[in-house]
Amino acid sequence: MDDLTEMLKGTLEGCVLEIIDSEETYGYAITRRLNELGFTDVVEGTIYTILLRLERNGLVQVTKRPSGLGPPRKFFALNDAGREELAAFWAKWEYLSSRIDKLKEGGR
Amino acid sequence: MDDLTEMLKGTLEGCVLEIIDSEETYGYAITRRLNELGFTDVVEGTIYTILLRLERNGLVQVTKRPSGLGPPRKFFALNDAGREELAAFWAKWEYLSSRIDKLKEGGR
DNA sequence: ACCACTACACAGTAACACGAAGTAGAGGGG
């Protein structure tokens, strides 16, 4: 699938929140997971900027743990604010995708 | 619905293409149509920049016609390139929304 | 004269995903 970057704006962060919510995990693994899920072109740099943003906005709790096969990992878990943000994201997605699908079906 | 602007990036242009494809129309009317369809916060300034972009990218054919109740209108119609772009947009939307819905259903 | 509605244009802003480069740790092959 060719360039999805513009369409991902605003949704990729929500996807990251969802993944973190389903399991405490770290940047590199999140990137791999997204690649598996069909977001094939998402690269680490993108995810790390999102994770730093989440941290800066106080939506996640961060724990550093040694890895065994590389540098230590920064594990992320959602806090209450993060779960609220995730719920808000899904509400928006629901709203937007329903409108767009309706538009696609020919309008009214 | 609170701020959808980030999520609209990449999709709003496609919505405009779809509206133009369904009927030759002009900026002000497109804005009103989008507002009706639930994109309540979309304003004219946004649509005009999109229309200028479409024109610059050679996706539309433009015709100026007098209005009768205001300044002349610039009517937009898709050309072949525009219809191709629209098809590509829907393909991307289909792809992305299916992946995100799958992620929402709990992943795998 | 003033206001409301229609209609378009344009300069500036903020947010976001991405690319590129770098740092660092662990393990394996020649």
Place this chain on the structure above:
DNA sequence: CCCCTCTACTTCGTGTTACTGTGTAGTGGT
């Protein structure tokens, strides 16, 4: 022993996009 690969995180700069604000202009109503 050095190089390469894979894991893992960071940071700076870039391009695209939607939005905001402001301005212009035409028509009709009060």
